[in-house]
Amino acid sequence: MLRPRLARPTALLTAGLAALALLTGCSVDGDAAAGSSAGSPSAASSSSAASSSGRVSDGAAPSSSRAAGSSSAVASASRAVESSQAAEASRAAAASREAEKSAAAAAAEASRSAEAEAEAVAEAEREAEASAEVEVAAAEEESAASAGGDGLSAEGQQAVRQAQSYLSFTAFSRSGLIDQLEFEGFSNADATAAVDSLDVDYAAQAVKQAQSYLTHTAFSRTGLIDQLEFEGYSNADATAAVDGLGIDYNEQAAKQAQSYLSHSAFSRAGLIDQLMFEGYSASQAEYGVDAAGL
Numbered sequence: 001m002l003r004p005r006l007a008r009p010t011a012l013l014t015a016g017l018a019a020l021a022l023l024t025g026c027s028v029d030g031d032a033a034a035g036s037s038a039g040s041p042s043a044a045s046s047s048s049a050a051s052s053s054g055r056v057s058d059g060a061a062p063s064s065s066r067a068a069g070s071s072s073a074v075a076s077a078s079r080a081v082e083s084s085q086a087a088e089a090s091r092a093a094a095a096s097r098e099a100e101k102s103a104a105a106a107a108a109e110a111s112r113s114a115e116a117e118a119e120a121v122a123e124a125e126r127e128a129e130a131s132a133e134v135e136v137a138a139a140e141e142e143s144a145a146s147a148g149g150d151g152l153s154a155e156g157q158q159a160v161r162q163a164q165s166y167l168s169f170t171a172f173s174r175s176g177l178i179d180q181l182e183f184e185g186f187s188n189a190d191a192t193a194a195v196d197s198l199d200v201d202y203a204a205q206a207v208k209q210a211q212s213y214l215t216h217t218a219f220s221r222t223g224l225i226d227q228l229e230f231e232g233y234s235n236a237d238a239t240a241a242v243d244g245l246g247i248d249y250n251e252q253a254a255k256q257a258q259s260y261l262s263h264s265a266f267s268r269a270g271l272i273d274q275l276m277f278e279g280y281s282a283s284q285a286e287y288g289v290d291a292a293g294l
Contacts, residue, residue, distance in 0.1 A: 157194075256280070
């Protein structure tokens with residue numbers, strides 16, 4: 001049996017090498033292709049990123065411009081709102097002041113109206129009182145006229161009798177006599193009518209009254225005039241009565257000084273001052289104190 005020939009292994013080897021070379025070439029090409037393929041997405045990605053960056057960059061400027069415009073509009077709107085609020089507050093304050101003025105004016109008017117009403121009421125009351133007094137006086141006059149020929153009622157006639165009785169033993173001024181009759185219970189109308197129906201000389205009554213005083217106590221000229229006026233005589237009647245009596249006021253001062261010393265103790269100067277207080281002159285007071293032995 002013959003040995004196998006060596007040519008066959010060579011051919012096989014050659015064929016195997018060729019196949020290996022072929023496989024190797026494919027692998028290299030595949031790797032290159034793969035590398036190229038792998039590199040392409042990266043490049044594409046880079047290109048896409050660059051493009052995207054460009055687009056972002058290109059869009060950023062308009063966006064920034066739009067943002068600035070929007071901010072300006074917001075600021076303007078805010079200022080407009082603030083201005084509107086300030087104007088509204090100003091109008092509200094003005095309205096409040098106007099309302100206060102109106103309220104004050106209304107209060108003043110109400111006060112004036114109330115005062116006017118009060119004055120009107122007071123005036124009406126005064127008129128009513130005056131009317132009532134007129135009516136009373138008219139009624140009294142009518143009553144007096146219907147009472148008889150002398151114009152006095154029965155009560156008035158009694159008042160006349162009482163007045164005449166008083167004048168028979170003491171002096172009275174007109175007002176003093178009316179007061180005395182009223183004290184006795186007669187009405188003012190009856191007392192007045194009774195006194196006025198009498199023919200009384202009140203100047204003479206003043207003289208009589210002054211003389212009556214001087215019989216009981218001492219008076220200075222001014223003191224006696226004041227006393228007569230207190231009794232209701234006019235200043236003219238009182239002055240005429242006192243000046244018509246021819247009074248020695250030195251003697252009146254002496255009498256007054258003795259009366260004081262009988263009731264109280266005085267120094268000389270103190271007694272002179274007291275007499276001058278009573279209306280005596282300084283010389284009259286000194287005369288009176290000297291006469292009293294002080």
